[in-house]
Amino acid sequence: MSTTSRASPLDTLIGSLARLPGLGRRSAQRIALHLLSRREAVLEPLLEALAHAARAVKPCSVCGNLDGADPCGICTDAGRERGQICVVASPADLWAMEGAGAYRGLYHVTGGVLSALEGVGPEALNLDALAARAAGAQEVILALPATVDGMTTAHAIAATLAETGARVTRLGQGVPVGGELGRLDPGTIAAALRARGG
Ligand SMILES: [Zn+2]
Structure with a gap:
């Protein structure tokens, strides 16, 4: 699986998902299909949650939480x-x-x-x-x-x-x-x- 320009957007998505802990390629394919077939209910809220978490969630400077x-x-x-x-x-x-x-x-x-x-x-x-x-x-x-x-x-x-x-x-x-x-x-x-x- 590659992320070169020749990879399709779907392959790139599956490849990224497959790198998450506990997910293999088969699970990544299932999740990609689930996301793309439920854009409004699942994909868009997930995009928002990821973007928000990436911006807002940080380690506590006191305890590391x-x-x-x-x-x-x-x-x-x-x-x-x-x-x-x-x-x-x-x-x-x-x-x-x-x-x-x-x-x-x-x-x-x-x-x-x-x-x-x-x-x-x-x-x-x-x-x-x-x-x-x-x-x-x-x-x-x-x-x-x-x-x-x-x-x-x-x-x-x-x-x-x-x-x-x-x-x-x-x-x-x-x-x-x-x-x-x-x-x-x-x-x-x-x-x-x-x-x-x-
Ligand atoms: Zn803390």
């Missing part, structure tokens, strides 16, 4: 517990925590985990900003993926935060090894939050 406002709605929510910061790898994990409905503190979204293989170092995870925020917090809850890289990252963060005075805890049992929060049911996340330990 994606939102239409900066600072984001969670950072500016006066009802949130400001002494707790939950560290997650991605906005999807933040949404999973929010979906569990058991956490009312703030977040820090790292945007990934340390990876020697992929060349991701501490500076990429905005850990200096986390340390500065943690200095004014009571507890930092690490809710990073239960993978080798996730655990390496948790150790590195715990070491970085050692001098801030904040208590560093981790989500407790119930989070399977290799699991991403987004794949867990809300009850499991809530139980893991209750079972957290240092």
Whole structure:
């Protein structure tokens, strides 16, 4: 599949869709047909939503969450517990925590985990900003993926935060090894939050 000038607009569309996570070429063809056969109901609202999101949605300069406002709605929510910061790898994990409905503190979204293989170092995870925020917090809850890289990252963060005075805890049992929060049911996340330990 190519995006050269010889590719038809339909092929270009299918090729772009096929690059989205979880979609192969067959799904991309199905979606392209669906969009083009329902222009008013589906294609045009989607175009508008994409253009609007591309313009308006940005990472929060405080916590890294994606939102239409900066600072984001969670950072500016006066009802949130400001002494707790939950560290997650991605906005999807933040949404999973929010979906569990058991956490009312703030977040820090790292945007990934340390990876020697992929060349991701501490500076990429905005850990200096986390340390500065943690200095004014009571507890930092690490809710990073239960993978080798996730655990390496948790150790590195715990070491970085050692001098801030904040208590560093981790989500407790119930989070399977290799699991991403987004794949867990809300009850499991809530139980893991209750079972957290240092
Ligand atoms: Zn924020």
